Amino acid sequence: MEYRKLIILLALPFIFLTAKAQENNRILTDSIAEELYNAGDWKQLITWGNKPMADTSDFPALHFKIGYAYMVTGNYKAAINQFDFVLNKEPANSTARLYQYYCNNYLNNNAGASYQAGYLDKETLHSIKLSPFGLVTADVESGIKLPNNNERDNGFFERAGISTRLWWRFQLDQSYISFDQKIFREFYRDRYGDKFLFGKTDKQKEYFARLQFTINDKLSAIGSYHYIYTTFRGKTDYSNLGLLGITYTGQYVNLQGDINWGNLIGKALKQYDAKLDFYPLGNLNFYTTSRASVLDLSGVKSFIYNQAIGFKLLNNTWIETAATFGNEDDYLDNDGLYVYNSIDPTKFKAGETLFYQVSKHALLRLNYLYEKKTDIYRDINYNQNSVTLGITWKF
Structure with missing residues (x-):
């Protein structure tokens, strides 16, 4: 017992000196970080501040300064990670919460921004000027599909959508969709013996609703419902589709897994999806x-x-390239918003989308899409080109 006491007495000076050194290191780190912060030397602050993260100088004030430096330099994902540390230690830090809101907003994560806004006081909420009616975004798009097939007329697609904040953790997205295309299949001859094609119009009217519940700043649960009313060749079909999924928001990646199921024009459908979003620069560049x-x-x-790849092309201008491989007959895309159930299945598609930020609120997008399709009646392949113009208004 005396031996143990002796060891403790001998160790006390070492423990004291170690604690003192750690405290001095912390004071030095904070002092240098404060100087770099006040000087606006953001890159040097990030470099300096990340060095001592493994030792005892790891404290909320340092994380806050680094988070701000990341935010100012445009690495919003890394900034969110730093502010997370601050809020875990200091949940009442309203400035860190406000910066979390802005970073999510810059990443177009409206649900994440709304979650953070729910913790802000009334005065701060008034300063960020949220819509008093809970409106988040409104968008419209219209497109034309041009098939290289003399037995298929041009197709026309329209969609109008609106997103609303039901509560700080709930966001509801709704869309009303219309699609029309005339399919030429039957022949007849007039009294002079000339041959003509007789067409039937494939018409679809659709309603889509997607509800997202933000569990915490990392996890969200999503569910969607899609109703489709189809008329073709004198037959009417009513289709109902549902989706359940979960999303995880990480520092540089977002992950999602979901399952779709339902009945689509008399066919039982199940679809299992796994999605990964990667932001190597921590932003949309x-x-x-x-x-x-x-x-x-x-x-x-x-x-x-x-697979899609997007990048910032010019100031206020982004471009995204995407391609889809596989048999897309009755394929569901974008959480079940787009249903590829045209009369002829798509075997491959690729396209380009141009985004242009017209103003603080308005985002214009122009999409070109190439599709390789199969004529189900004649068992031949043909090409289809589509152009879609849309605009999104962010409240």
Whole structure:
């Protein structure tokens, strides 16, 4: 017992000196970080501040300064990670919470921004000027599809959508969709013996609703419902589709897994999706989206893979390149918003989307899409080109 006491007495000076050195190191780190912060030397602050993260000089004030430096230099993902540390230690830090809101907003993560806004006081909420009616975004898009097939007329697509904040953790997205295309299949001859094609119009009217519940700053649960009313060749079909999924928001990646199921024009459908979004720069200046799907259509399984790459081209201008591989017959895309159930299945598609920020609130987008399709009546392949113009208004 005396031996143990002796060891403790001998160790006390070492413990004291170690604690003193750690305290001095912390004071030095904070002092240098404060100087760099006040001087606006953001890159040097990030470099300096990240060095002592493994030792005892790791404290909220330092994380706050580094988070601000990341935010100012445009690495919003890294900034969010730093402010997370601050809020875990100091939940009442309203400035860190406000910066979390802005970073999510800059990443177009409206649900994440709304979650952070729910913790702000009334005065701060008034300063960020949220819509008093809970409106988040409104958008419209219209497109034309031009098939290289003399038995298919041009197709026309329209969609109007609105996103609303039901509560700080709930966001509801709704869309009303219309699609029309005349399909030429039957022949007849007039009294002079001339041959003509007789067409039937494939018409669809659709309603889509997607609800997102933000569990915390990392996890969200999503659910969607899609109703489709289809008329073709004198037959009417009513289709109902649902989706359940979960998303995880990380420092440089976002992950999502979901399952779709339902009945689509008389066919039982199940689709399993896994998606990964990657932001290597922590912002929208460069990003990738990878999505793998297994589609089970009345027992027939297909594997479908989508890859998109986007980057900032010029000031206020972004471009995104995307391609989808696999049999997309009745394929569901974008959380079930887009349903590829045209009369002829798509075997491959690729396209370019140009985004232009017209103003603080308005985002214009122009999309070109190439599709390789198969004529189900004649078993031949043909090409289809589509152009879609849309605009999104952010409240």
